[in-house]
Amino acid sequence: MTNFWTIYQKATSEYESDLLNRYAGDLDTSLLFAGLFSAVSTAFIVQIIPATQPNPSDITNALLLRLLQHNDSFGGSNPLAPAANVSPSVVRAQSILFASLAATLFVAFLSVLGKQWILHYPRTSTLGSVIDQGKERQAKFAGVQKWGLHYIISLLLQLALLLFTIGIVVYLWDLDFSAAEVMIAIACTGFAFYACIAVVATIWNDSPFQTPLSVFLLKVLRQTKEVAAYVRARLGRLQTEWTAWRKNIPVEDVYDQFYSMTLSNPTFWRKDPLFTSPFPEATDAAAGFPESDRRRVWS
Incomplete structure (x- = not known):
């Protein structure tokens, strides 16, 4: 060592x-x-x-x-x-x-x-x-x-x-506005050229025009990619967990319990005379209605 x-x-x-x-x-x-x-x-x-x-x-x-x-x-x-x-x-x-x-x-x-x-x-x-x-x-x-x-x-x-x-x-x-225009044109040309070589150096790592701005942009680009990958992985995990949670829910049991409670509820059938039960006698009998009420509702 x-x-x-x-x-x-x-x-x-x-x-x-x-x-x-x-x-x-x-x-x-x-x-x-x-x-x-x-x-x-x-x-x-x-x-x-x-x-x-x-x-x-x-x-x-x-x-x-x-x-x-x-x-x-x-x-x-x-x-x-x-x-x-x-x-x-x-x-x-x-x-x-x-x-x-x-x-x-x-x-x-x-x-x-x-x-x-x-x-x-x-x-x-x-x-x-x-x-x-x-x-x-x-x-x-x-x-x-x-x-x-x-x-x-x-x-x-x-x-x-x-x-x-x-x-x-x-x-x-x-x-002197004319001199200012010339100065602006030269400055914009120089800054545009600098921005172009910085972007080129950021995209192509083998570019010889490496500048501090290109290094900074490269770091920002890498961190952005890492954050985007983390967000995609997190969303994928949440979607997987949601799908697994939905599969574990007994949906059929929930629907059966809901409809059985609704169909066996006499108040549901007596709200409107237009609604008729497919088995009125059984439903009324199960609900304990007297015979006079059954004739009045289903006549």
Whole structure:
């Protein structure tokens, strides 16, 4: 048994070295993209911020007008400084761009945590036997597969890019509608292509266009199939139990008891003179009716 764990530790060391190098490269790429993208988002936010603030020249003109009216004996009420006329589309665009920047910064934060986790991953405990070290290594590898940090970071980067595109479109909508139309066409084409390759990767497992979205869709599809199979099995079991329960009911006995009680009940035959018993004498006799009542009913 010890020889097995020794061979296992040697084999997994080589695999984990390649795995950690691949994760480290992906995290470095994510950090680089997050840094560049946050710089671009910040530049756009800086360009939009002046549009949400009052124009200094308008305030200066309002103050000069107030001085002139104060010196004028026939001047009316003193006007106040004009409020900033901010377009709602500018406010929405700025909010979306800030959300994109926040998502990008969160990606950078997760990437740093991922780098720290990669440094901590190979530090298996040197205490204990080889079996304990192998179990700890296997538990950490299962945690990698379970939590899927790489997919979370990739999805957040894509979410930040989506929010940034929406923010640019909203900002250009009132500023230049033609430019907004071009931006919408390019963005829709890109998102449609991304959705198509995600669906293709979900349907065909050998597709090279694997993305975090396709992995997520594949998991959802598998869980949906499992739930549908469970529901079908449950319904089939209920149908089988219902059929077996129906077969165990003495239906003929129930019908015989019902009709025997109905036919032997004199009230049933005396409700309407149109109803006649096939054996009136026997029925009345069994019910204990006197002879005068039998003549009155059946005459």
